[in-house]
Amino acid sequence: MSVIAVERIKLFSTRSPWWCMIVAAVLSVGLSALLTGLAANDDVTVFFTQAGVSLSRMVIMVMAALAITTEYRFGTIRTSFQAIPNRTSMLLGKTAVVAGLAGLVGLVASFGAWAVGTVFAGSADMAIDTGAEWRMVAGQGLVYAIAAVIAVAVGALLRQSAGAVALLVLWPLAVESLVSLIPKVGDDLSRWAPFANADSFIIQAQDFGAAAGEGGMGTFALSPWAALLYFAAWAAGLLAIALFVTNKRDA
Template identity: 45%
Template sequence: MTLLNVERIKLFSTRSPYWCLAAIAAAALGFATLFGLVENGQAALPYIFLRGVGLGMSIYMVLAALAVTTEYRFGTIRNTFLGVPRRPRVLLAKTVLLALIGGVVGLLAALASFFLAKALAQDPPVRLELATWDEWRQVVGYGAIFAIAAVIAVSVGTIVRQSAGAIAILLLWPLIIESLFSLIPTVGEKVGPWLPFAASDKIVAPTTGIANLFQPGGGPDALQGLLVFAGTAVGLWLIALLLLQKRDA
């Protein structure tokens, strides 16, 4: 717990976390407001207006990566390792802290967006209620996605150790790399839905209704998508741990 508190103090001793959290709130609530108001909310489908929360996940990954790379940039990681010689404990503390914060941020952002869109939409195409498991999953699933994405971001930050490189990888991976891979004939359409970030989208994707038009056919279901995304995070974290112990600070 002491190491977690130390990491928490280090994380919030700069302005960047506050700016990132504000940007996440703006993205999430902005999308909810937009789709809740346009044409009396006729496009207010949870899968669509919660895209703003998905955008917030990218912002949170940047925050999580910077929590690692800025220590390498300013050399404070050496002091951290002098105070805690067992490097796995340091990496574990950073990962747990950012995953916990990410889970809370993702959950709160999704719930706030959902209820904001519900309050604004006068004529939504589907009932905006949280009555069934499928309806809850589309909202609370963002908590799990944020937490796992934080593990991936910490791992990439530890592996790369440079802010620009880590941020570029985390932003280009879901937006460019996976999208381009899915365009490969034959292989892309079969493998593409199983790539980590594409699979993570299945965690919050509806299984019935109009929003299915926005989901490609095939690929994993919600549970399989969660396992693929979590498995990727665990694999990257183990690689990061191995490199952390082998390389100089």
């Protein structure tokens, strides 16, 4: 528990987590108010309120990566390793703190966006009634936490803030989309991309025409909860590689 306490103090002693959390909240709540306010009441669903949450997730991934890369940038990682010689313990403690904070921010962002959207939606029915709607709102916390684990692993592997941030932004936005352009196998490969499955967990069976029927699989490779487990497996695999590399190379 002392490792957790130390990592919590280190995380909140810098400004970047605070700024990232503020930006994440503004993006999710602001876009929710904008879209629900401009849309006709009859067209507004819970889905409308969550339009900015995926952008907020990227901001939190940046925060998670910076939590490790800034230590390498300023050389404080050496002090951390001297204070906690067990590098695995240190990195796991940092990951737990960052993932926990990311999950909390995800819940605040999603429920905050839904609450603000409900105000701007007027007479539209914004109640969270179905399992799919609960997954879209409450499930954001799980996705944020797992995405933060991936971000910490990438940061530990690259050790450079610019490179880690660029990869984490381009991976879900561009790389996974470009995979679908590969002839013959692109569409099949893109269905197994990690962030595509994270989105699959969130959006399957929502009432906006993206999924095939009541709980249907449509173009998704896995069912919602299997997709989340697949996304978590990517996070666990990357973290395992990061732990191995961190223990093998010099700080």
